[in-house]
Amino acid sequence: MMAGPLSDFRKAISKLSRIDKNSADAARARDAVLTKPAGALGQLETLAIWLSGWQGKHPPSYDHPQVVIFAANHGVCDQGISAFPQEVTLQMVGNFESGGAAINQLALAFGASFSVTSLELDNPTKDFTKAPAMDETECANALSTGWNAVDENTDILVVGEMGIGNTTVAAALSAAIFGGRGTDWAGPGTGVSSEGIQHKAKVIDDGLLRHKDILDDPLKILQCLGGREIAAMVGSILAARQKHIPVLLDGFVATAAAAVLYKANPESLDHCIAAHVSAEPGHGKLLKAIDKEPLLSLSMRLGEGSGAALALGIIKGAVATHNGMASFADAGISGEKAD
Numbered sequence: 001m002m003a004g005p006l007s008d009f010r011k012a013i014s015k016l017s018r019i020d021k022n023s024a025d026a027a028r029a030r031d032a033v034l035t036k037p038a039g040a041l042g043q044l045e046t047l048a049i050w051l052s053g054w055q056g057k058h059p060p061s062y063d064h065p066q067v068v069i070f071a072a073n074h075g076v077c078d079q080g081i082s083a084f085p086q087e088v089t090l091q092m093v094g095n096f097e098s099g100g101a102a103i104n105q106l107a108l109a110f111g112a113s114f115s116v117t118s119l120e121l122d123n124p125t126k127d128f129t130k131a132p133a134m135d136e137t138e139c140a141n142a143l144s145t146g147w148n149a150v151d152e153n154t155d156i157l158v159v160g161e162m163g164i165g166n167t168t169v170a171a172a173l174s175a176a177i178f179g180g181r182g183t184d185w186a187g188p189g190t191g192v193s194s195e196g197i198q199h200k201a202k203v204i205d206d207g208l209l210r211h212k213d214i215l216d217d218p219l220k221i222l223q224c225l226g227g228r229e230i231a232a233m234v235g236s237i238l239a240a241r242q243k244h245i246p247v248l249l250d251g252f253v254a255t256a257a258a259a260v261l262y263k264a265n266p267e268s269l270d271h272c273i274a275a276h277v278s279a280e281p282g283h284g285k286l287l288k289a290i291d292k293e294p295l296l297s298l299s300m301r302l303g304e305g306s307g308a309a310l311a312l313g314i315i316k317g318a319v320a321t322h323n324g325m326a327s328f329a330d331a332g333i334s335g336e337k338a339d
Contacts, residue, residue: 005136005137005139005140006136006139006140006219006223010219013238013268016242016265017241017244019054020053020056020057023057023058024053026052027048027059027060027322030058030327031048031049031322033328034321034325034327035325035326035331035333036325043295043318044314044321044322045318045322047273048318048321048322050273051246051315051319054244054246054271055155055245055246059322060155060318060319060323062319064113064154064155065111065112065113065155065156066115066154066156067103067114067305068115068116068117068146068150068157068159068160068305069103069115069117069304070116070117070145070146070161070162070228070229070232070236071090071096071116071117071161072089072118072121072161072227072228073120073123073125073227074086074125074133074164074165074166074168075125075126076125076128076129076133076165076169076203077124077164078127079203081165081168081189081192081196081199081200081203082165082189082190083189083190083191083192084190086124088164089121089162090118092304093116093118093162096116096162102306103304103305103306103309106309106310106312109313110309112309113151115149117145117232119228119229125228128172128211129207131210132211132223132224133169133225133226134223134228136223138228139222139223139231142228142229142231142235143234144235145232146159146233146235146237147235147236147238148235150236150243150245154240154243154245155245155246156246156247156312156315157240158247158248158308158309158312159236159257159305159308160233160250160254160303160304160308161230161233161253161254161257161303161304161305162304163227163253164190166230167190167252167253167280168203168204169227169230169256170230170253170255170256170257170282171185171187171200171204171252172185172204172225173221173256173257174256174285175204176208176211176215176221176225177221177260177263177289178286178289181208182200182201182204182205182208186198186204187252187280208225211224218260218263219260219264221263226260230256230257230260231257233254233257234258234260234261237258237261238261241268241271245271246271247271248272248273248275248308249274249275250275250276250303250304250306250308250309251276251278251280251300251301251302251303251306252286252303255274255287256286258272259289259290269290272292274287274292274293274295275294275296275311276297276298276307276308277294277296278299278300279299279300279301280301295314296310296311
């Protein structure tokens with residue numbers, strides 16, 4: 001255990017809460033007697049069992065879905081890695097707050113609470129090619145912000161982000177955690193050209209070289225190459241684990257946050273489902289690295305939790321069918337004859 005501001009988070013990662021096997025078994029037993037052939041509802045069946053186990057109760061619920069968005073700016077944008085200026089982060093926060101973004105519509109459509117938290121938008125992280133993006137205290141504060149954003153009553157959580165330049169940061173984190181060079185992970189992000197992608201890759205390589213001495217420590221990787229909104233997502237995902245709340249992972253940036261936890265403890269994402277695979281090239285590779293199969297593949301690449309929020313509809317369907325269907329006995333149907 002390393003002393004310092006990150007020590008509490010290291011301890012939490014090493015002492016994870018576990019799935020409630022009794023609740024999962026109860027869900028499995030109910031699924032076996034519902035009026036359908038075994039396996040006929042496919043992943044809806046496994047999702048209901050997963051939900052029940054991680055919520056620690058049976059039947060599972062979809063009463064308090066929560067969407068939390070974090071926004072921050074990045075010093076590495078000084079390297080010209082984005083098609084948009086950093087002012088857009090603040091402008092999009094205003095759009096979230098007024099209800100005008102895609103994520104607002106999706107949260108509303110699926111009955112989720114919504115919040116957006118800005119993390120020092122007027123104080124970007126440092127350029128990671130020249131210095132650690134954050135010091136330990138800044139990183140720990142962002143982790144704590146994410147942790148505290150998770151409501152105790154939440155029964156399914158979506159974490160999302162907004163931050164100009166953060167696909168470069170996510171690619172740098174991915175390369176630091178799973179290996180490779182910038183060219184293996186850099187993508188178009190908000191729409192940069194092929195030349196822009198090559199430039200992003202070089203910037204990532206510069207960051208990896210600058211911080212080569214800490215690449216065996218996931219939380220130091222987060223501190224040196226990450227961002228405040230990404231650290232906040234890490235904190236939220238870890239808090240959800242300790243509070244027995246299942247999580248839907250969004251796109252490339254959110255999955256890069258989750259990968260920090262996976263690198264620290266491969267069991268730390270057992271309470272998470274990959275909601276979708278985005279059009280950002282590194283995302284599919286990152287999902288394979290953390291051993292997650294996406295529920296959806298719709299060529300989305302917006303971020304802000306949108307793909308995960310869309311998957312809330314699937315979760316709602318899984319809960320509705322599991323909890324509401326009749327059993328063979330209730331319906332007076334012979335299970336042996338059902339096909």
